[in-house]
Amino acid sequence: MSGYNLKAKHVLITGASSGIGRELSRCFAMEGAHCVLSAHPSEISALEELSGELERSYGVKTWRFGVDLADEGGPKKLYDEVKARVPVIDLLVNDAGLMVYGDFHETDINRQLRLVHVNISALMTLMHFFLKDMTARGEGRILNVSSVSAFQPTAHHAVYGASKAFVQSISEAVNEEVRRSGVRVFTLNPSYTKTPLIKGGDFPERLWWYAVSGLADPAMIARKGVRALKKGKTLYIPGFKNWIIHILLPRLSTRKIINFFSYHALKSRP
Ligand SMILES: NC(=O)c1ccc[n+]([C@@H]2O[C@H](COP(=O)([O-])OP(=O)(O)OC[C@H]3O[C@@H](n4cnc5c(N)ncnc54)[C@H](OP(=O)(O)O)[C@@H]3O)[C@@H](O)[C@H]2O)c1
Structure with missing residues (x-):
């Protein structure tokens, strides 16, 4: 299947300054977007450096x-500023x-x-405004970077997991609402990935869970994510092992077991 052609499409990427967003931007530019x-x-300044690289390397x-x-x-300011300068956003x-690690009652509420x-309000607002334009045109794509954390509660970063459950739910529901209008909503659901979000923030260096999941390379996540988008996979979890852990096993288990396991596997180790 040749799939969705990104050549000459206009792609708006939030969070493009680092990690998965920067790698996704490189992949889109490589496709001619x-x-x-x-x-x-x-x-x-990180965006200026990246845009220079993309223009020089790929002529976009x-x-x-x-x-x-x-x-x-x-989010509305971003929408208005983009609309004023860019002819159309196709994707x-x-x-x-953002990520906050720690037991909920001990974390800083701000x-x-x-x-x-x-993670929630900005994503929802941008989706809302751009979807109006896309459905009116009868074409367009939205790719929400969700997480495997969307599929079960995540002890010790409870709000983060809850935010990704929101992203997952709204993405799947809205995709059903708009698919007949020619618009599609996708999620990319990475497992833990080596980026500033968990390397350099307050996320622990050592977790038992790393022994199971490992730490993915953001460039690999982006490459696979863009391939899945082109193929039309509306929900994509990079890595078959992660699909078994996060989709299959929860169906064969009880929530009590999942939550017990999540508490211990995601607890910081000295
Ligand atoms: N790393 C993982 O293990 C993992 C796993 C699954 C899903 N994800 C998801 O992947 C996405 C990208 O995260 P990442 O891992 O690549 O982390 P990252 O390198 O820290 O990237 C996060 C991006 O979000 C931007 N951002 C944060 N706060 C912002 C704000 N107030 N206004 C505008 N931009 C803001 C950051 O911009 P600045 O640098 O300019 O603040 C940065 O570009 C996130 O949605 C994350 O939840 C990550």
Whole structure:
């Protein structure tokens, strides 16, 4: 199947300054897509470096937008600024995300609320505005970067897992609503991946779970994610092992067992 052709499409990627978002941007540019790169304003120099690389290496056009998606008006500001400068967005990639590790009652509630704004409210708002344009045109794609954390509660980063369950649920429901209009909503569901989100933040260096899952390479996640998008896979978990762990095993088990296992496997080890 030749699938969805990205050549000359305009792709808006949030969270393009690092990790999976930066690698996805490289993959889209490699496919000939024009890249509309967005990140927090403090990361504008990282976006400038990336856009120079993409233009030189792949001859595509790029735009850069530094917007804080945790601000209440941030997502609408990004939408308005993009609409004013870019002719059309064919594919919206909601990649920006935050993680807070620690037992819920001990964490800083303001950081958790910031996570909710970025992982949930911003994604939902951008999806809402761009979907209106896409359904009116009768074409378009949305790719939401979810996680394997969407499929079961995640002790010790409870709000993060809950935010990804939200992303999963809204993506699948809205995909059903819009599919007859020619628009599709996809999720990419990586397992733990070596990025600043879990390397360099407050995420523990040692988890029992790493012995099972390992740590994925963001470039590999992006390559496989783009291939899945092109093939039309609306839910894609990179790695067959991860599909067994997160889709098959929960169906064969009880929630009590899953939650007990999650508590111990995701607990920080000294
Ligand atoms: N790493 C993993 O293990 C893993 C696994 C599954 C799913 N994911 C998901 O993958 C996505 C990308 O994460 P990553 O692992 O690649 O981490 P990352 O390298 O830390 O990337 C996160 C991106 O989100 C942006 N961002 C954060 N807060 C923002 C804000 N307030 N306004 C605008 N942009 C903001 C960051 O921009 P700045 O750098 O400019 O702040 C950065 O570009 C997230 O949705 C994450 O949940 C990650």
